[in-house]
Amino acid sequence: MPALPGYKAAAAARVDDWIKPHHGGARVAMERPHMSGSTLSSSALDERRRRILFRAWRRGVREMDLVMGRFADVHLPTMSEAELAEFERLLDVPDPQVFAWIIGGQPPPREFDTPLFARLCGLKRETPASADETP
Secondary structure: OOOOOOOHHHHHHHOEEEEEEOOOEEEEEEEEOOOOOOOEEEEHHOHHHHHHHHHHHOOOHHHHHHHHHHHHHHHHHHHHHHHHHHHHHHHHHHHHHHHHHHHHHOOOOOOOOOOOHHHHHHOOOOOOOOOOOOO
């Protein structure tokens, strides 16, 4: 079978993970940084949470995979049924819209401006401090 253009066999691809040092020594394996992929094992999750975890890590826009996937890794096991439903609704929104809400380019609609969304953004929803309190 002819090779596809740009295709590397698995064995050849693994060679790229080896770096030959400039000092002439033996090649050493370089551990690539863990930049993506879930750190949460889906084996202990129920079917609904496994499906949500899959969707969170496979958004289509890499930046959103990282935001939603990492959030799911941390919070998914402890989410209530209501929070799961809310997170599923958020996963249904197109990436450009959610990204604009997260970075503050657009305010989120009222139905998405919730404590769960605030946690996703890394914000704390608190009552405003009174004027006489110092931060």
